[in-house]
Amino acid sequence: MRAKFYRKVLKNGFTILFEKRNVPIVAVGIAVRCGGINEAVYEKGISHFIEHMLYKGTPTRDARKIAEEIEKNGGRLNGFTDEMITAYWCKMPSNKLNLALDILTDMIKNPLFDEKELEKERKVIFEEIKMRKDNPQIYVVDEIHGLLYEAPFGIPLIGTKETMNPLDRGKLLERFKEVYTPNNLVLCVVGNADFGKLVDFVEKNFGNEKGKVSKFKIKEKNQTKIEKRKGLDQANFIFAYHIPLAKDKKSHAAEVLSALMAYGMSSRLFSEIREKRNLAYTITGDNTVSKDYSYSIIYAGTTKENVEKVKELILEEFSKVSKGLEEKELNQVKEQLIGNYFISMEDSVDELTHLLSYEINGNVKDFYDYAENIRAVKLRDVKKLAKIKKYSFFALVPE
Numbered sequence: 001m002r003a004k005f006y007r008k009v010l011k012n013g014f015t016i017l018f019e020k021r022n023v024p025i026v027a028v029g030i031a032v033r034c035g036g037i038n039e040a041v042y043e044k045g046i047s048h049f050i051e052h053m054l055y056k057g058t059p060t061r062d063a064r065k066i067a068e069e070i071e072k073n074g075g076r077l078n079g080f081t082d083e084m085i086t087a088y089w090c091k092m093p094s095n096k097l098n099l100a101l102d103i104l105t106d107m108i109k110n111p112l113f114d115e116k117e118l119e120k121e122r123k124v125i126f127e128e129i130k131m132r133k134d135n136p137q138i139y140v141v142d143e144i145h146g147l148l149y150e151a152p153f154g155i156p157l158i159g160t161k162e163t164m165n166p167l168d169r170g171k172l173l174e175r176f177k178e179v180y181t182p183n184n185l186v187l188c189v190v191g192n193a194d195f196g197k198l199v200d201f202v203e204k205n206f207g208n209e210k211g212k213v214s215k216f217k218i219k220e221k222n223q224t225k226i227e228k229r230k231g232l233d234q235a236n237f238i239f240a241y242h243i244p245l246a247k248d249k250k251s252h253a254a255e256v257l258s259a260l261m262a263y264g265m266s267s268r269l270f271s272e273i274r275e276k277r278n279l280a281y282t283i284t285g286d287n288t289v290s291k292d293y294s295y296s297i298i299y300a301g302t303t304k305e306n307v308e309k310v311k312e313l314i315l316e317e318f319s320k321v322s323k324g325l326e327e328k329e330l331n332q333v334k335e336q337l338i339g340n341y342f343i344s345m346e347d348s349v350d351e352l353t354h355l356l357s358y359e360i361n362g363n364v365k366d367f368y369d370y371a372e373n374i375r376a377v378k379l380r381d382v383k384k385l386a387k388i389k390k391y392s393f394f395a396l397v398p399e
Contacts, residue, residue: 002368003019003020003345003368004019004020005017005018005019005020005364005365005368006018006019006020006195007359007364007365008195008199010182010199010202010203011208012182012183012206012207012208012209013182013183013184013210014182014183014185014186014187014202014206015185015186015187015359016186016187016188016189016195016198016199016202017186017187017188017189017355017356017359017364018188018189018190018193018195018198019189019190019191019351019355020191020192020193020195021190021191021192021348022192023094023191023192023348024093024094024095024192025091025092025093025094025191025192025348026091026092026093026094026096026097026100026189026190026191026192026193026348027089027090027091027188027189027190027191027348027349027351027352028089028090028091028092028097028100028101028104028187028188028189028352029087029088029089029090029104029187029188029189029352029353029356030087030088030089030104030105030108030185030186030187030188031085031086031087031088031185031186031188031356031360032085032086032087032108032179032180032184032185032186033084033085033179033184033185033186033213033360034047034084034085034086034179034184034213035047035081035082035083035084035085035086035157036048036081036082036083036084036153036157037083037084037153037215037216037218037292037293038179038213038214038215038216039152039216040152040214040216041151041152041155041163042163042166043163043167043171043175044152044155044156044157044159044160044163044164045125045156045157045158045159045160045163045164045167046159046167046171046172046175047081047086047157047175048081048086048125048157048158048159049121049122049125049159049164049167049172050086050172050175050176051079051080051081051086051088052121052124052125053111053113053117053118053121053172054079054088054107054108054111055067055077055079055088055107056111056112056113056114056117056118056121057111057112057114057117058106058107058110058111058112059110059112060106060110061103061106063117066103066107069099069103070090070092070099070100070103073092073093073096073099074092074093074096075090075091075092075093075096075100076090076091076349077089077090078090081157082157082357083153083157083290083293084290084292084360084361085356085357085360087353087356088104088107088108089104089349089352090103090104091348091349094191094192094193097189097191097192097193101198101201105205105206108180108185109180109205109206111176113169113172113173113176115169118168118169118172122164122165122167125158125159125164126161126164128158129158129159129160129161132156132158136232136234136236136396137236137299137301139236139396140236140237140238140299140394140395140396141238141297141299142156142158143225143227143238143394143396144238144240144297144392144394147221147222147223147224147225147240147392147393147394148220148221148222148240148242148295148392149218149219149220149221149293150219150220150221152216153216153218153219153293154221177211178211178212178213179211179212179213180211181209181210181211182206182207182208182209182210183209183210183211184211184213185206186356186359186360187202188352188355188356188359189352190348190349190351190352190355191348218292218293220242220293221392222241222242222390222391222392223392224392224393224394225393225394225395226307226394226395226397227394227395227396227397228397228398228399229396229397229398229399230398230399231398232396232397232398232399233398234301234302234303234398235301235302235303235304235306235307235395235396235397235398236299236300236301236395236396237299237300237302237307237310237311237393237394237395237396237397238297238298238299238392238393238394238395239297239298239300239311239314239391239392239393240295240296240297240298240391240392240393241295241296241388241390241391241392242294242295242390243287243289243294243295243296243385244294245289245290245291245292245293245294246289246290246291246294246361246362247291247362249373249376250381250385251289251294252373252374252376252377253377253378253381253382253385254287254289254294254296254385255287255289255337255374256330256333256334256337256374256377256382257296257321257382257385257386258285258286258287258296259285259333259336259337260321260325260329260330260333260382261285261298261314261317261318261321262283262284262285262298263284263285263333263336263337263340264336266336267285268317268320268321269283269285269298269313269314269317270283270284272313272317273300273310273313273314277313279302279303279306279309279310279313280300280301280302280306280310281301282299282300282301283298283299283300283301283310284298284299285297285298285299286299289361290360290361291360291361291362298314300314304397304398307395307397311393315388318386318387318388319386319387321382321383321386322383322384322386322387323383325379325382325383325386326379327379330377330379330382334374334375334377337374338370338371338374338375341370341371341374342371354367355367
């Protein structure tokens, strides 16, 4: 059964997305069409910094009250910054929907950007940067981004100490006023609510301010790098390659290829590298697809001595797929992806995130055509994409 989905763009440019569910739970999110992709080299991390600050208080609610009003009413509050979007969401009992809308709107419209809180939060983000570096599995994912793309896009979304230190209250407030305007905002609700009332709420609470969002050219590249570090027992590496953008139907073929290679214990690389040869404990993959950039990664944890061997096996397996993939195996992987898609729809927050992502990338209704698009993938397209000619590679190995 197709979901009951509604979308409306108001006269002020504010976009409202709503998926109706007859359950006593509602997920509510407000997002701005701005993230890491919109940052210059000298300001990397500003979108993420602003996200943190919006939880730190308004004239009527301090940080503790924001959290308490959600959590003491049975809800969960969180947010995220991505390359193309920054979002704030909560999951609540559906009879608390109005409270959720009120709190998120207050955060979006009235953040204090208190100087003392700002400096404290800067230190928190510096600790987050250290945490990401200290975790090899996260660190290699961050580093591969810089081997796939030139700056500014290739710089980590979270920023660096060098880019974060100059970001004072004035700079954050200026950026906030530029982009957190109705024409750049999206309200997404999944659960038991009334679409008409959502529209009324936004029309009553948001004006007609117009903002602007800067955009910088994305330049692709392919590089290889090996980094040594003391105190490690395992080598962690990422194999990555560029794939078609979201607007290209072949992006679905790229997702099928990625699943075939490294999604789950039945994938080709898991079977070949872990089960058959016992060269790695973890080998997995993921796709990042957007209208402006897209790439696929394969992560593996192995011994320092086996890094090159595992990389060779990855390339060999891609070559085998490009020459010998058959319809039967292709159809099995399609069913795997379609099944995972329906399972992912179970959680309302996951659904909210999916809808926001598709909205930002061009057409939110494409989300509901996912199964149809995967079934339409052609064998020849998957085999062609498996002919990997260029790739990036990063390994963090024991010294």
